[in-house]
Amino acid sequence: MRILGLDPGVATVGFSIVDSGRGRQQLVRCGVITTPAHTPHSSRLDQIYTDLEALITQFHPECMAIEELFFNTNITTGISVAQARGVILLCAYRCGLQIAEYTPLQVKQAVVGYGRAEKRQVMDMVKRILNLPAVPRPDDAADAVAIALCHARSNTSLLREREGSNPCSTI
Numbered sequence: 001m002r003i004l005g006l007d008p009g010v011a012t013v014g015f016s017i018v019d020s021g022r023g024r025q026q027l028v029r030c031g032v033i034t035t036p037a038h039t040p041h042s043s044r045l046d047q048i049y050t051d052l053e054a055l056i057t058q059f060h061p062e063c064m065a066i067e068e069l070f071f072n073t074n075i076t077t078g079i080s081v082a083q084a085r086g087v088i089l090l091c092a093y094r095c096g097l098q099i100a101e102y103t104p105l106q107v108k109q110a111v112v113g114y115g116r117a118e119k120r121q122v123m124d125m126v127k128r129i130l131n132l133p134a135v136p137r138p139d140d141a142a143d144a145v146a147i148a149l150c151h152a153r154s155n156t157s158l159l160r161e162r163e164g165s166n167p168c169s170t171i
């Protein structure tokens with residue numbers, strides 16, 4: 001299974017392409033989609049859609065795993081990211097991908113085994129699981145890799161096998 005992992009944002013969207021099968025995962029590519037500052041928000045959203053569609057066309061993932069939004073204190077930033085996330089979901093849907101959404105707690109639990117793990121612990125486990133020489137950079141790309149790994153590990157659970165092949169939006 002080829003998984004597209006996404007860490008949503010407006011200025012940068014972290015992405016990863018991870019192949020998963022037989023209990024093993026391999027990183028194919030990771031990076032960020034960037035949009036220029038000081039451009040209209042609608043133009044930035046269009047750029048995210050266009051670049052994501054190009055990624056999907058190039059790498060042919062079967063599914064997309066995306067992080068759910070976590071609102072902290074800056075509601076204005078949260079709204080902008082929510083809009084970008086909506087564009088990402090629309091693009092994936094129109095490209096025919098199955099979509100899975102995970103909370104930050106679920107990602108940490110799947111990758112580290114502890115839902116309250118610190119960011120550095122998650123990044124270290126990403127490096128170890130994929131047998132990489134270093135943690136992927138920038139941080140948004142590394143987060144996208146962790147999200148893809150979360151889906152790979154959740155998708156192969158015994159619970160998922162018992163439920164059949166019906167896709168679930170949140171595991």
